[in-house]
Amino acid sequence: MCTDDSTVGKENAQHLQSDFKQHPARHPKGIQARILLTSVFGPYAQDDEFGSRFINPMELYHNQVTRAQGGFSLRMFHRSWGIMLIQANISAPCTVLDFPTRRAFARELTRHHYDVVGISSIIVNVGKVREMCRLIRELSPHSTIVIGGHVAAIPGIESMIDADHIVRGEGVAWMRRYLGENETAPIRHPAIVSGLGTRIMGVRLPERKGATAATIIPSVGCPMGCNFCTTSAFFGGKGRFVNFFETGDELFEVMSRMEDELKVHSFFVMDENFLLHRTRAMSLLERMKEAGKSWTMSVFASANAIRQYTMQELVDLGVSWLWIGLESPQGAYNKLQGTDTRQLTRELREHGIRVQGSTIIGLEHHTPDNIVAEIEHAVAHDTDFHQFMLYTPVPGTPLYQQMSEESRMLPDVDYADVHGQFKFNFRHRAISRDDSQRYLDWAFWRDFEVNGPSLYRLARTLLSGWKRYKHWPDARVRERFASEIHRLAGVYSSALWAMERHFKKVDRDLSDKIRALRHEFKRESGVAARVLPALLGPLLLWTTRREERNLASGKTYEPPTILERTNWSGA
Numbered sequence: 001m002c003t004d005d006s007t008v009g010k011e012n013a014q015h016l017q018s019d020f021k022q023h024p025a026r027h028p029k030g031i032q033a034r035i036l037l038t039s040v041f042g043p044y045a046q047d048d049e050f051g052s053r054f055i056n057p058m059e060l061y062h063n064q065v066t067r068a069q070g071g072f073s074l075r076m077f078h079r080s081w082g083i084m085l086i087q088a089n090i091s092a093p094c095t096v097l098d099f100p101t102r103r104a105f106a107r108e109l110t111r112h113h114y115d116v117v118g119i120s121s122i123i124v125n126v127g128k129v130r131e132m133c134r135l136i137r138e139l140s141p142h143s144t145i146v147i148g149g150h151v152a153a154i155p156g157i158e159s160m161i162d163a164d165h166i167v168r169g170e171g172v173a174w175m176r177r178y179l180g181e182n183e184t185a186p187i188r189h190p191a192i193v194s195g196l197g198t199r200i201m202g203v204r205l206p207e208r209k210g211a212t213a214a215t216i217i218p219s220v221g222c223p224m225g226c227n228f229c230t231t232s233a234f235f236g237g238k239g240r241f242v243n244f245f246e247t248g249d250e251l252f253e254v255m256s257r258m259e260d261e262l263k264v265h266s267f268f269v270m271d272e273n274f275l276l277h278r279t280r281a282m283s284l285l286e287r288m289k290e291a292g293k294s295w296t297m298s299v300f301a302s303a304n305a306i307r308q309y310t311m312q313e314l315v316d317l318g319v320s321w322l323w324i325g326l327e328s329p330q331g332a333y334n335k336l337q338g339t340d341t342r343q344l345t346r347e348l349r350e351h352g353i354r355v356q357g358s359t360i361i362g363l364e365h366h367t368p369d370n371i372v373a374e375i376e377h378a379v380a381h382d383t384d385f386h387q388f389m390l391y392t393p394v395p396g397t398p399l400y401q402q403m404s405e406e407s408r409m410l411p412d413v414d415y416a417d418v419h420g421q422f423k424f425n426f427r428h429r430a431i432s433r434d435d436s437q438r439y440l441d442w443a444f445w446r447d448f449e450v451n452g453p454s455l456y457r458l459a460r461t462l463l464s465g466w467k468r469y470k471h472w473p474d475a476r477v478r479e480r481f482a483s484e485i486h487r488l489a490g491v492y493s494s495a496l497w498a499m500e501r502h503f504k505k506v507d508r509d510l511s512d513k514i515r516a517l518r519h520e521f522k523r524e525s526g527v528a529a530r531v532l533p534a535l536l537g538p539l540l541l542w543t544t545r546r547e548e549r550n551l552a553s554g555k556t557y558e559p560p561t562i563l564e565r566t567n568w569s570g571a
Contacts, residue, residue, distance in 0.1 A: 024165055027144065030180040031091040033115035036143075037083040038097040040121050040128040041105050045556035051127035051416035058099070058559055064421060065356070065387045065454075068444035071547035072453035072499070074385075076198040077559035081215055081270065082149070082171060083120050087566055088190035089172045092179055098562040105132060108563070109139040118146040118175070123394060124419045126151050126160065133162045148174075150230055153396030154415065170220060170235065170242045187244040189216065189254045191261045194268035197559060200455060201495060201540050202547030210263035213298065215270055218251055218280075219243045222272035224302055226325075227398040228360070231272050234396055241272075248283025255295065265483075266296040266320070275301035275319075278308050285317045294480040296320040303339040311351045315469070315477055320484075321354040323387075328363050329377055330370075345381045352465015352481060354458055357383035361440050362391040367430040375443045379450050384457040388443040389420040390436055391428075452510050456499055459492040460517055466524060490528030490536070493521045497537030498544060 027033045041050075045057035057063055059075050066073040080098050087094045097108055109117070117136050121129045129151055136143050148167040151157065157166055167174050173183040192215035198205040205211075222231055225238020235242055245251045255267060275281060288295060298321035306314075306324065326341050345355045359378040366374065378386065393400040393409065403409050403426045410433070413425040424436040431439070451457060466485045472478045496518040503511040521529040 024174070024178050026180045027116065027178055029115055033092050033179060034113060035087075035090065035092050035094040035116045035118065035175075036097060036108065036112075036114040037087055037094065037118045037120070038105060038108075038132075039080040039083065039099060040119065040125040040132065041100050041102045042561075043101075043556075043558050045558060049127070050131055051125055051414070053124070053416060053419070053422075054556070055422055056124065056419050057556060059557065061385070064389065065385050068441075068448045069453055070551060071202055071544040072200065072455055074198075074200050074454060075557060076195040078195055079192060079215075079562070080120060081192055081217060083118070084190045084192060084564075085187075085217060086118075086172055086175050087564070088188050089185075090175055090179055091181060091567060093567045094565070095568075096562075096564045098564075099559040100561050102131070102135075104561050106135055106139055109136060109143075114140055114143050116146060116178075117143045118148065120149040121147070121151040123150050123154060124416050126154060126157070126415050130161045137162055146175075146178075150234060150394070150396065153230070153234065153394070155395060168234070189244075189258070191258060193262065197557065199557070201498065202543030202545075202550075203540065210265075212264075213266040213268045213296075214255075214258040214262050214264045215268045216251070216255060216258065217270045218245045218274065219271045219277070223276065224273060225398075226327075227402070228391060228393070229272075230394045230397055233398065237398075243277075246280070248280050248285070248287055251280065251284050252287035252291075256291075259295075265294065267298070269297050269299045272300055273302055273305055274299040275309065276305040278305075281309075281317060282313075285313070288318065289316075289476070292476060294318070294476040294483070296480060296484075299323070303341055303344060306344065306348075307339060311347060314348075314353060315351055316474065318480065319353055320465075320480075321356065322348060323356040323358065326357040326378055326381060326383075327360045328365070328374055330363075330365055330374070342381050345383055349382075349384070349461045350464055351468060352461060354384040354461050355381075356385035356387065357381050358387040358389070359443070360391050361388055361443055362424060362428055362431055362436050364391075364429070366391075366428075368435070371431070371439055375439070375446060378443070379447045382451050382457070384461055385454050386447045386451075388440055388447075390422075390424060390440055392418060392420045392424075393426050394418060449507075452503075452507075452514070453499060455492075455495055456514055456517070459496060459521070462488065462492065463517065463520055463524060485525050486528075489521055489525030490532035493518055493525070493529040494533045494536035494540055496521065497533040498540035501537075501541055502544060 042058070044052050045054055046052050047054050058077055060078055061074040061076060083096050087096050095108070097105065117140065119129055119132055129147060133145055136145055145163040146165045146167055147161065147163040148171050152166050152168045154160065172187065176183040176185070194213045194215040196207060219241050221235025221241030222229060223239050223241050225232045232238065245254060258264060258267070295318045297318045299319055300323045302325055306322070345357065348355050357378065393403040408427040410425055410427060417423070418425050422437060424433045428436065462484060466481045469477050469481045496514050500511050500514040500518060503514065
């Protein structure tokens with residue numbers, strides 16, 4: 001799918017990027033050079049001089065999807081997958097420093113001699129990139145500075161920061177070429193756990209091995225080429241993308257290795273339009289069937305790509321979660337043409353496939369007279385999650401070029417505020433900058449008011465899938481739904497118990513719906529769903545209320561600093 005990828009959440013899906021036209025001179029030390037790859041420093045969820053914003057935390061879901069859901073908001077952090085991918089595909093001694101503090105970054109520079117320091121960043125963090133370059137020149141003046149990520153698209157970036165190389169495009173090949181390695185060698189996929197620090201209802205979930213999906217990155221870029229999509233623009237634009245794994249066989253081997261290393265059976269597939277590549281997907285399905293794999297996959301796909309498959313093919317493939325763009329019923333995007341998206345999302349959920357919708361606020365045709373109806377249309381999809389983003393011209397995209405040519409870019413907007421969750425950075429023909437924020441905030445609130453907590457919606461979809469497939473003849477499919485219901489029934493029932501009581505005084509209709517779903521769980525899922533709520537439910541109600549109080553007082557969350565070294569022996 002294509003959404004505005006100018007956000008913090010997408011920073012973790014991007015990596016040091018190269019322009020295929022660039023051919024940097026090989027580093028004199030080649031694969032003996034010591035490399036530091038780092039994300040920008042934190043903290044992130046606060047307003048500061050370097051461009052952090054309280055409204056733009058390093059939490060994809062709470063930032064862009066569930067932020068109006070209070071204590072029921074899903075909160076988690078995602079690693080900077082791109083620099084992990086580069087580290088796994090070079091022979092040089094390499095350190096990845098993820099989510100450092102400013103002090104931790106400075107300490108790493110002084111404790112070790114680094115020949116190359118690579119910084120990956122999105123546009124909003126250009127101030128942090130500038131400061132990190134300054135620190136490198138001061139503390140490690142011999143180091144070559146390489147900057148990549150969406151920040152590289154800022155016009156005139158070369159004069160804004162003190163760096164040796166500004167890298168645009170796919171980054172593994174660039175770094176291999178720079179170190180004198182074979183840039184076309186097969187990609188080795190790192191073992192990536194998709195999320196960490198997960199919290200909901202005031203409880204941090206345990207991080208035991210195998211409990212969290214592995215991230216798989218088959219491709220970068222998106223051939224759909226929506227005019228606002230930075231991912232598509234940065235990897236070649238409309239009609240272009242880079243496949244790391246061309247075939248289903250290759251993908252199956254990677255997933256099998258991740259299954260062994262991380263003890264997982266579920267995968268978060270970080271590919272902007274995974275289902276668009278039907279041949280690869282169906283080949284993967286054949287391998288899964290041959291091996292009896294009951295894997296689950298969370299994928300991104302456009303409506304037109306989804307329609308290449310029957311519901312049964314999606315279920316057989318293990319698709320359990322779909323992120324789909326629902327920009328507007330009046331939009332001109334080809335990926336939506338000819339599709340009744342409300343019927344599609346309803347059908348997906350009936351088959352146990354969780355749906356995350358994504359809707360853009362402030363498209364060109366939006367006016368004060370029609371935007372409320374468009375938001376109501378989005379909310380009526382009743383998806384399990386719903387992302388709302390402002391229509392945002394981000395440097396490097398066709399939309400940014402168009403707005404610049406039309407002299408509609410606002411001149412005084414700080415890049416730190418160009419993340420799609422605040423206000424317009426351009427002159428909309430019908431909606432003011434301040435109103436853009438009000439409509440965006442209302443969209444989040446309205447979705448929560450009408451559809452309730454996403455956790456409730458997830459439980460409902462899980463139960464729908466279980467009821468449909470619990471006696472299915474294909475053992476792989478049957479096993480997958482049985483595993484989920486048995487593993488989650490008690491926890492979901494306890495959460496539903498707490499939600500039912502939480503909403504009893506504020507929304508009796510929603511409370512009654514939650515109660516009915518809880519009783520369905522009791523009938524369908526055995527002892528755990530009958531016994532555990534009496535014990536765990538009151539505790540979850542208390543932790544949720546405590547979380548609400550903490551959030552009201554300004555409580556925020558930050559990811560931990562992570563340091564990983566490879567090829568370091570004797571470095």
